[in-house]
Amino acid sequence: MPKRVQSPSSINLYKQCPRKYYYHYIMNIESLPSIHTLRGNIAHSVLQHFFDADLSSLNMKNFEEPLRSRIQQLLIRFWGEKKDKIEQLDLSHDQLIFYFEETMMMLLNWYEKFVAKIKSFQGESFETIFKKLTPLRELEYQSQQHAVRGFIDAIEEIRPGEPRLMDYKTSKRFEMTEEYKLQLAIYALLFQEKHGRMPKQVGLYFLKDTQKHEYLMNVDKELLDFARREVAFVHEMTESDNINDYPKNITPLCKYSTGQCDYYDPCFVQKTIPELVQIKKK
Structure with a gap:
């Protein structure tokens, strides 16, 4: 095998x-979607596409605001592309605003550090520095x-x-x-x-x-x-397909004040695997 x-x-x-x-x-049973996973994917997409910026009109004196705006627009774009999946999480309006604004804060925090890196270079054009940091x-x-x-x-x-x-x-x-x-x-x-x-x-x-x-x-x-x-x-430890070769590791991560492991039910409520698969399909 x-x-x-x-x-x-x-x-x-x-x-x-x-x-x-x-x-x-x-068993290939997918984990449940979460706002933390979705917004993590969104933040990664923003940072992946940020460096594709058009640099033709930018220089060391004027680059900060256009690139800050680019970060913001990319977040709006990728957040919108995940809108359907985010809505399925049944978060309140206030929660949605909180996670969007927190994600924006994280990206702008990264951007401020990136700006500082650009300004640390001396005697080179903005485009040269940007490409060096890309x-x-x-x-x-x-x-x-x-x-x-x-x-x-x-x-x-x-x-x-x-x-x-x-x-x-x-x-x-x-x-x-x-x-x-x-x-x-x-x-x-x-x-x-x-x-x-x-x-x-x-x-x-x-x-x-x-x-x-x-x-x-x-x-x-x-x-x-x-x-x-x-x-x-x-x-070595995953050669088997037998569930008994994969012991439970019971820790506070199994169930906690704000939720539980995605696989808590088959572990502790004794649902069978076929039942679990049906639950995931609903």
Whole structure:
């Protein structure tokens, strides 16, 4: 039986709860939509398309307002494109306004940091600086050797020969967790396998963080070995299709004050898999 192709998300999900991995990746039962997932996708789309701006009329003296307006218009556009899915969440009008405005705040926070980067360059034209800061965006990398793949949000190379792989986060926790470290380590492994060289750094942009904003790690052999071990471990543990080989990991994430795991019912209310599938279809 060929290995399942894993991803940073699937590997981290297995490490969080093997049973949840089973429902999602083996039974292919989709998780429920949420405003956090949808607005995260929207924010990523805005930042992906932001760099396609027309620069012909912009210079160091006049670029700030047009590009700020571009951020705002892109958010309105992509929020509108997800309107039907957002409405299905049955949020109140006040909640919708809150999440839209919070997403706008995050994007403008990122933009202010981007403006500061532009102004830090001296003696170059605006267009030259902008293009230097423009990353490769939303690139899929796949390893045949390790049977793992991932989408890298941004590959920056401000200094020639020193690429860094960056991921955008809309979470409220501003720390390099083990889950984030593993995600970035896998990206570094994928990059190294494809290009034959390690990236200089990997890191995160926490869009809500108005202070530090960028969290970076240097890439070394130890980080790549960490990724290899974790990928191999999850491959070994997910060879079976038997639910009994995927134990529950009971934690406060199963049920909490504002909700519960998407797979709480089959785990704790004893619904059968066919019943769960029917629920998801309704």
